[in-house]
């Protein structure tokens with residue numbers, strides 16, 4: 001996978017720097033790549049803590065006998081595998097900077113990723129993560145986990161409402177710049 005590092009001091013770069021990554025990049029001596037890696041480590045660690053808290057919270061909740069029906073319990077296995085396949089394959093396809101908000105640091109992908117799992121769902125990371133929460137809730141037989149999963153899905157939907165337009169705008173601006181470059185030649 002080839003990466004394109006947006007050259008310094010383009011209008012897009014200046015705009016992103018000004019509004020989004022100033023602080024983190026400054027902390028890393030102006031190196032946006034290191035800034036993005038630091039954010040990646042942070043988000044990844046918070047994810048592990050989040051999963052731990054989720055599992056602990058579920059343990060304290062009552063179990064519903066209906067969910068303990070083997071047919072339902074074992075249905076959680078393919079759900080879990082599907083969820084993890086979506087999350088891991090999208091991380092693989094996007095790389096570290098693509099997965100962890102590289103676009104906020106002016107680190108853009110060469111082209112939008114359309115290969116698997118992006119040819120199956122437009123948000124494999126969010127959908128995969130939601131499926132994993134659901135699977136854990138079913139496996140443990142906890143209705144509260146299913147409710148929490150619905151809550152998580154709503155939060156993800158809200159997050160995408162902010163994230164998708166921003167990503168779209170960044171790439172549209174880059175495309176404008178590329179077109180401008182071609183005309184100048």
Ligand SMILES: *[C@@H]1O[C@H](CO)[C@@H](O)[C@H](O)[C@H]1NC(C)=O
Pocket residue numbers: 115116119120
């Ligand atoms: C998605 O791409 C994979 C290969 O990357 C392919 O095997 C699969 O059939 C594709 N699925 C759809 C729905 O196009």
